[in-house]
Amino acid sequence: MNRYFKHLACGLAAGLALPFMAAQSAAAQSPPVADLVTDEFVTELRTFLEVPIIIEAIEMQNDMRASITQEDILKLDDTWRAEVGHEGDQPLITLAIGGPASTYLLRQQASSKGLFSEIFVMDKNGLNVAQSSITSDYWQGDEAKFQKTFPVGPSAVFIDEPEFNDEYGIWVVQVNLTLSREGRPIGTSTVEINLTELDRRSQRGLF
Numbered sequence: 001m002n003r004y005f006k007h008l009a010c011g012l013a014a015g016l017a018l019p020f021m022a023a024q025s026a027a028a029q030s031p032p033v034a035d036l037v038t039d040e041f042v043t044e045l046r047t048f049l050e051v052p053i054i055i056e057a058i059e060m061q062n063d064m065r066a067s068i069t070q071e072d073i074l075k076l077d078d079t080w081r082a083e084v085g086h087e088g089d090q091p092l093i094t095l096a097i098g099g100p101a102s103t104y105l106l107r108q109q110a111s112s113k114g115l116f117s118e119i120f121v122m123d124k125n126g127l128n129v130a131q132s133s134i135t136s137d138y139w140q141g142d143e144a145k146f147q148k149t150f151p152v153g154p155s156a157v158f159i160d161e162p163e164f165n166d167e168y169g170i171w172v173v174q175v176n177l178t179l180s181r182e183g184r185p186i187g188t189s190t191v192e193i194n195l196t197e198l199d200r201r202s203q204r205g206l207f
Contacts, residue, residue, distance in 0.1 A: 030162040030171045031199035037175055042157055048108055049189050050179055054121055057101035057130055058179065058187040061123045073125060073139055080128075080138030093134060101130035108132070115201070117172060118192040121179065122146060129187065140190070145176040149188040154180035162195055170196040 076092065083090040096102060105119045109132040120131035126141025140146045148158035155178065162173040173195045179187045 030164070030173075031195050033159060033162055033173055033195065036195065036198050036202055037159055037173065037193065042175065042177065045175060045189075045191055046177065046179075049121065049177075049191075050181075051104075053101050053104050054130065054189075055179065055181050055186065057099065058121060058123050059181065061127070061129050062125075062186060065123065065125060065127070068125060073127065073141070076127065077137055077139040081136070084134060084136060092138070096128050096131060096138075097134065099130060102132065105130055105132040114197050115194055116191055117194050119190070121187055121189040122150075123187045124150065124185070126150070126188075140188075145174060145190050146188055149176050149178045150185055152178065154178050154183055154185045170194055171199075 079092050083093045101121070105121070109116045109119055116132075118131075118133055118135075120135055121129050122140050123129050126139055126143075126146040128135060128138050128140070144158060144160065149156045152158075157178075158176045160174040160176065162171050164170075165172055171194075172192050174190050174192050176188060176190045178185050179189050
């Protein structure tokens with residue numbers, strides 16, 4: 001290879017490697033979850049989640065599905081999954097996304113300016129009640145986000161393991177907590193936090 005082109009090729013390879021190495025460095029270690037997702041932070045989450053528009057939506061669904069069977073739950077979940085991959089009518093998704101509680105959660109996500117990447121709440125069966133975006137499934141009752149919150153009690157909090165989002169180059173973590181009314185657990189919630197953004201705000205004294 002011509003010496004000039006050899007040097008050029010090496011330079012290009014090094015230039016392309018820099019962003020890759022930077023991404024690898026960013027992904028190497030999660031920001032400190034325990035230092036960032038504090039009791040005070042969780043309390044702030046509860047403040048905007050345990051409000052009438054959310055609590056009443058959960059209680060209404062609990063009443064509506066008071067006698068639901070496990071077979072019915074699985075059928076609803078199958079229906080939801082089928083609708084997620086279908087471009088036509090999506091009656092179950094539309095019912096969940098189109099309600100006032102979902103609109104409220106969407107506004108909370110938007111007003112966080114990148115801090116919250118997803119918010120959804122579930123009833124006492126682990127079925128979605130409202131969400132800021134379409135989830136991949138409708139029933140969360142077989143997952144830790146529900147099993148380590150609602151059955152545990154009204155003040156239960158489960159912080160999942162952080163994950164690195166390759167698409168956006170950020171760390172995220174799901175904070176899950178039981179939602180209650182007058183000390184009585186009625187459902188649960190999941191808030192996915194942009195941990196990288198929370199760390200940035202914390203270092204700048206913005207949170």
